[in-house]
Amino acid sequence: MxxxxxxxxxxxxxxxxxxxxxxxxxxxxxxxxxxxxxxxxxxxxxxxxxxxxxxxxxxxxxxxxxxxxxxxxxxxxxxxxxxxxxxxxxxxxxxxxxxxxxxxxxxxxxxxxxxxxxxxxxxxxxxxxxxxxxxxxxxxxxxxxxxxxxxxxxxxxxxxxxxxxxxxxxxxxxxxxxxxxxxxxxxxxxxxxxxxxxxxxxxxxxxxxxxxxxxADAGGTSVEFFLGAQPAARLDALPGVTGVTILSGRATLRTTDTDATVAALYRATTLEISDLRIHGADLEDAFLALTRPSEA
Ligand SMILES: Nc1ncnc2c1ncn2[C@@H]1O[C@H](COP(=O)(O)OP(=O)(O)OP(=O)(O)O)[C@@H](O)[C@H]1O
Ligand SMILES: [Mg+2]
The missing domain is CATH 3.40.50.300 (P-loop containing nucleotide triphosphate hydrolases)
Structure with missing residues (x-):
């Protein structure tokens, strides 16, 4: 029962x-x-x-x-x-x-x-x-x-x-x-x-x-780094990337495959990046994504 x-x-x-x-x-x-x-x-x-x-x-x-x-x-x-x-x-x-x-x-x-x-x-x-x-x-x-x-x-x-x-x-x-x-x-x-x-x-x-x-459902991890004023074209084409945001010169890539994204970031682009950080998706991100009214 x-x-x-x-x-x-x-x-x-x-x-x-x-x-x-x-x-x-x-x-x-x-x-x-x-x-x-x-x-x-x-x-x-x-x-x-x-x-x-x-x-x-x-x-x-x-x-x-x-x-x-x-x-x-x-x-x-x-x-x-x-x-x-x-x-x-x-x-x-x-x-x-x-x-x-x-x-x-x-x-x-x-x-x-x-x-x-x-x-x-x-x-x-x-x-x-x-x-x-x-x-x-x-x-x-x-x-x-x-x-x-x-x-x-x-x-x-x-x-x-x-x-x-x-x-x-x-x-x-x-x-x-x-x-x-x-x-x-x-x-x-x-x-x-x-x-x-x-x-x-x-x-x-x-x-x-x-x-x-x-x-896990809310999806993946994010890779964040300092990009400065460099043009950020094609970041969204890197392997695993599902979303890109750039704010005050810091880029955040949401990704389903951190390893592939980071490898390609260094190998396949000529960008000079610094202060790279990787964040696991936390429940807070998941929660906000799930409860955001625009996604109703
Ligand atoms: N007695 C009531 N009369 C009219 N509307 C109400 C009443 N109680 C709740 N509501 C409305 O019903 C909705 C749900 O309210 P409820 O209190 O269940 O939310 P909650 O998830 O507990 O929120 P909170 O986290 O703020 O406690 C809200 O829009 C609230 O304004
Ligand atoms: Mg309540």
Whole structure:
């Protein structure tokens, strides 16, 4: 049985088509990143999975049930993009209150320990820094030991160190056979912390695979060098080259065969080039290429 399935799911808010025909299934035990620019439809998709919004058309299933039933059964934990913590309570009180709502919660001490909140347990939850509050939200999300954990931009308010710790904690949680779906704009986060990356833009899936596959699909590497004022004719005819850009005297050749391109650059041209660098396609390039509106 799939952890998540979306079949022909659409969601419109009046004129705005936020989600435009999603067909997706996710197996249990995997960690999936939902990557996409602002307004792509990530939060809308997540909110439908949690039963917080209903699709305009199509069907959403979580462990074979409706989102409402799955949530009621304690199978789903979530960390949402917005949401304030209940004021007046300490971190310990709040976390304990929420864990008691679930049939089979994690023990309180363990929950505070794995989320790094032990030292903050007596602090009022509404007097935390942004990153600390995110840790509390994470604790609330895993309090019921859910089979599916859904995280909407979980590291948004975190500094570099908190991020690293957070992803370690998340991966430890996922390693116990849980399913995790997280939304992010951070390409490295998707690359480093998921088995599968689903890129969405304008409410549609534009790529789906491992980070490595997405990089490969977006094509090749680039060779960059200083050309100065020399005429750059015929660079696009070199072997492997799929695109040429020249900016302030620096040429960038996109290529599917770095070796052939560089060899020909030296052998077959009389150009005087300097400061040659080779870059692997990174996920960032892939992402921008995939989500650029002109390529819709
Ligand atoms: N409640 C709403 N009413 C009207 N339009 C909405 C509502 N929620 C979202 N939208 C619109 O739906 C589209 C998708 O929004 P969504 O929040 O799902 O994007 P997102 O991928 O989560 O973006 P971000 O990265 O900024 O969080 C956007 O155009 C947004 O303006
Ligand atoms: Mg969002």
């Amino acid at each position: 799939n952890a998540i399935s979306l079949a022909g799911v659409r969601k419109s808010y009046g004129e705005v088509l936020a989600v435009d025909g999603l067909d997706l299934t996710m197996e249990p035990g995997r960690t999936v990143a939902l990557l996409g620019p602002n307004g792509a439809g990530k939060s809308t998709t997540i909110n439908m999975l949690l039963g917080l919004t209903r699709p305009t058309a199509g069907e959403v299933r979580v462990f074979g049930r409706t989102p409402d039933d799955a949530v009621a059964a304690g199978d789903v934990g979530a960390m949402l993009q917005e949401g304030t913590l209940i004021p007046e309570l300490t971190v310990r009180e709040l976390v304990d209150f929420v864990r008691r709502l679930y049939p089979d919660p994690l023990p309180l001490t363990e929950l505070l320990r794995v989320t790094g909140l032990t030292d903050l347990a007596s602090r009022r939850a509404d007097r935390l820094s942004g990153g600390q509050a995110q840790r509390v939200r994470f604790a609330l999300a895993i309090a019921g030991s859910p089979r599916l954990l859904v995280l909407d931009e979980p590291t948004a308010a975190m500094d570099v160190e908190s991020r690293r710790t957070f992803w370690q904690d998340m991966r430890a949680y996922a390693a116990e056979g849980r399913t995790v779906l997280f939304a992010t704009h951070y390409l490295e986060e998707a690359d480093e912390n998921s088995d599968r990356v689903i890129v969405i833009a304008r409410g549609q899936v534009v790529a789906d695979g491992t980070a490595a596959q997405i990089k």
